[in-house]
Amino acid sequence: MDLTTKNWVFDDLDDLDDLDYEFARDHVAEPEPPDLAHLAACDPAERTRLIDAYVRGELARVLRVPPDTIDTVGRPMNSLGIGSINGLELQRRMEAVLRVDVNLNRLLRANSAAELIDCLAGQLGPGDSLHKHDGRGDHLVAHDVLGTP
Amino acid sequence: MIGQLAHRPDAAGAPRLPLPGHLDVWLVRRPRLDTAAGTLALDELSEPERRRTASFVRPADGVTYASAHIALRRLLGAYLGMPAADVPFVREPCPGCAGPHGRPAVRHPDPPLHFSLAHSHGMAVVAVSRAVLGVDVERLPRAETVEVCAAALHPGEQIELARLGAEERRLAFGRIWTRKEAYLKALGTGLSRDPARDYLGADPGRRPAGWALLDLASGPRHNAAVAVRGAPPERVAVRWLPPTATHLDGSVDLAAGGVTTRVSDWGA
Numbered sequence: 001m002d003l004t005t006k007n008w009v010f011d012d013l014d015d016l017d018d019l020d021y022e023f024a025r026d027h028v029a030e031p032e033p034p035d036l037a038h039l040a041a042c043d044p045a046e047r048t049r050l051i052d053a054y055v056r057g058e059l060a061r062v063l064r065v066p067p068d069t070i071d072t073v074g075r076p077m078n079s080l081g082i083g084s085i086n087g088l089e090l091q092r093r094m095e096a097v098l099r100v101d102v103n104l105n106r107l108l109r110a111n112s113a114a115e116l117i118d119c120l121a122g123q124l125g126p127g128d129s130l131h132k133h134d135g136r137g138d139h140l141v142a143h144d145v146l147g148t149p
Numbered sequence: 150m151i152g153q154l155a156h157r158p159d160a161a162g163a164p165r166l167p168l169p170g171h172l173d174v175w176l177v178r179r180p181r182l183d184t185a186a187g188t189l190a191l192d193e194l195s196e197p198e199r200r201r202t203a204s205f206v207r208p209a210d211g212v213t214y215a216s217a218h219i220a221l222r223r224l225l226g227a228y229l230g231m232p233a234a235d236v237p238f239v240r241e242p243c244p245g246c247a248g249p250h251g252r253p254a255v256r257h258p259d260p261p262l263h264f265s266l267a268h269s270h271g272m273a274v275v276a277v278s279r280a281v282l283g284v285d286v287e288r289l290p291r292a293e294t295v296e297v298c299a300a301a302l303h304p305g306e307q308i309e310l311a312r313l314g315a316e317e318r319r320l321a322f323g324r325i326w327t328r329k330e331a332y333l334k335a336l337g338t339g340l341s342r343d344p345a346r347d348y349l350g351a352d353p354g355r356r357p358a359g360w361a362l363l364d365l366a367s368g369p370r371h372n373a374a375v376a377v378r379g380a381p382p383e384r385v386a387v388r389w390l391p392p393t394a395t396h397l398d399g400s401v402d403l404a405a406g407g408v409t410t411r412v413s414d415w416g417a
């Protein structure tokens with residue numbers, strides 16, 4: 001193996017990671033944003049179903065895989081392929097659509113996507129929900145006071 | 150590649166700690182998927198590490214994780230003079246809440262060396278020093294990802310990115326982010342500290358005082374960086390770990406040839 005900087009063996013990573021890297025060939029899908037008023041008004045099961053579909057869609061977009069292949073219950077976020085940069089992308093996309101604060105560090109350490117979905121469902125329920133956090137403390141998801149219309 | 154000082158992963162020996170002022174960086178690439186299961190020394194991983202290896206959706210990520218952690222154990226075993234499987238891992242207290250989820254270490258307090266590990270899409274980096282340090286490696290982000298994420302950076306970093314074209318911006322974002330995450334890992338906070346808080350952009354004079362930030366050569370598809378507390382290292386050695394070093398019958402050679410440089414030669 002060549003150990004000089006001029007000829008380091010980066011090129012032969014091609015045989016290992018080409019399929020990982022060629023973004024243009026990856027699956028890309030735009031998730032449907034849920035209606036926030038409907039989320040607040042619907043029953044908890046429907047709210048969780050809608051948020052599950054949306055989070056799957058965002059995970060699928062950042063991971064470049066079909067939404068129905070996302071395992072939301074059995075794997076931590078890192079094992080799904082979420083690292084710091086695409087975790088940041090996921091955080092920012094969800095915050096913009098759902099008008100909540102998502103803690104990036106807690107997101108990356110979540111035991112499963114279902115944990116995130118449950119936290120979002122608790123946060124996006126009726127205004128007097130006991131599950132709501134106001135942004136103080138170390139919560140995975142919190143109420144975004146400034147971002148709420 | 151296995152030299153006279155090669156360390157058998159199952160052997161104890163004399164510790165060969167890095168000298169004060171020296172920084173050792175080891176680049177690790179994952180093996181081919183079709184041969185990894187039969188060649189990697191998976192038996193040296195702890196049970197939680199083996200479970201984690203099996204948990205990845207993409208087999209390539211699992212093999213990257215496993216080869217990175219085998220390499221880490223074997224390298225630290227060679228530095229510490231102990232079998233790879235026996236290398237003790239502890240967590241230092243979190244600087245924010247004192248909980249047991251701060252920097253990984255081999256002992257607390259007063260570890261004999263400091264280390265940091267990062268891996269991303271086929272590549273891993275292990276950095277070892279007598280000084281506190283952090284390392285990061287990331288695959289080059291998509292332009293769309295940079296567009297979404299840039300606003301989360303320090304205002305000074307955002308200004309730098311805004312001046313660049315799309316392709317240059319991807320590269321610059323990757324450099325900023327890897328410096329930032331290396332620094333936050335070295336601090337022990339990780340990303341619990343707001344990424345907008347610290348400037349890790351192109352101007353070394355504006356970066357956090359008391360830290361040396363080094364960009365690492367890491368090929369056309371990755372960015373990598375190291376943050377070292379205190380004065381810049383007097384000597385930085387960057388080496389590829391040979392693929393056989395993570396094999397069942399492999400070993401690591403701390404005296405292997407590589408690129409040794411003064412910190413002033415680095416483009417960070």
